[in-house]
Amino acid sequence: MGEKEVDIIIARFESLEESKQHTIRQAALEEFAQHGYEKASTNRIVKAAGIGKGMLFYYFTSKQELYEYLVKYSLEFIQIRYLDKVDAGEPDLIERLTQLARLKMEAQAENEEVFKFSAVFLQEGEAYLPKGLAAKIEELKQSGYRLMYEGIDKSLFRKDADPEKVFHLIRWAIDGYQQELLARLTGQKLADIDFAPYWEEFHAYLAILKNSFYETEEGLR
Amino acid sequence: MGEKEVDIIIARFESLEESKQHTIRQAALEEFAQHGYEKASTNRIVKAAGIGKGMLFYYFTSKQELYEYLVKYSLEFIQIRYLDKVDAGEPDLIERLTQLARLKMEAQAENEEVFKFSAVFLQEGEAYLPKGLAAKIEELKQSGYRLMYEGIDKSLFRKDADPEKVFHLIRWAIDGYQQELLARLTGQKLADIDFAPYWEEFHAYLAILKNSFYETEEGLR
DNA sequence: ATTAAATTTGACCAGGGTGGTCTACTGTTG
């Protein structure tokens, strides 16, 4: 198989010690996440990573290629460390969303920058990406969509309301809690936080949701 | 009263035709909203506003002063066209939030850029602002907070759940709908949209919320 | 020990964008 120059150059990066790869990757993820593709600075990246300017272009042929590498890396990370772990067979919406929230939080604690960066390239779109990658991004979106909307048993909801609407109300409530929690926790390193009290609080909310939106077993209220 | 040079220069801008002021203001608001203070470009602003470079510095002494002017303008706009119109006496949470949502939507339709820009300076903080203005921003935040949280009669909620939690659940649901609607409507000019069908849909959601989270009058379900 | 190859650095480059100035020009008013 004929190796292109690009492959050889990238291979240099991949044969680095994991810890060094990690340092460089995180510096780059953070820079792109904060500034977007155009305004991200390779100078700041090398400074943050603690390497000489030359090395970045020894490992990657260009800023563009570095960006593509990070997108690929992030897609794979999200797929493997998050989406693949979801049990798509769970028909109970609240259970499903709880699972989604928990797994996402765990993956985020593992590598927060990946998620911040993914928000950027999901929003910047295909602008700086080859078609193959843009397609993979689309796949991820679809995959996430299915995990959230497919195979939910809406007959669990109370019968006197449009189940489609109940579905959304529950989703918004859970998203809202998650967002508010993340906002409350800004500044702290997610990995260092003991989430136990928050999960407890979260389940208190879920209990109310079930009580309010699900069909009660004995008709009691 | 001794007028400073700055006041004279700003006065030049303020004695312009309203329509021209508007053009320049909107161009600047959009630029700062999109790029933040540091990365905003005065060159792009003058191009978008259709004026020569010199004029901007004929109306404003510096980029910094232009920014401060826009902050002041936006604060005033939000106060007068939005917050002042809220009836803080309404004790029913859903009524209150509905009002908030409707008034905000109306103000946003009137000048979307102001709201996008305000998101930026609320987040960038006091970095580029004199203390007086930073204080005014804080006031606005407080004011918004009070309008959302103060004087709500939580005894309207069903008795079998923590009212504090019910409060948040309702808020998240309404915020969720609003956000989703805004996302659905991206690209269209808010001012041109007929909101009637959306308000109808919105009220269907509200009915479910009331039915699920409020104390029922006759104990029926 | 010697040589060859692989890493690593940072000074350096041309190009482009920055906020801000200034000269020259145009209208308006008396």
Place this chain on the structure above:
DNA sequence: CAACAGTAGACCACCCTGGTCAAATTTAAT
């Protein structure tokens, strides 16, 4: 005509950009 407010955009010095490259250093092979 003169005085002056308004207007345009060429121009300035400066800074930062992505990327290169010659030289220095480390590693591996002989």
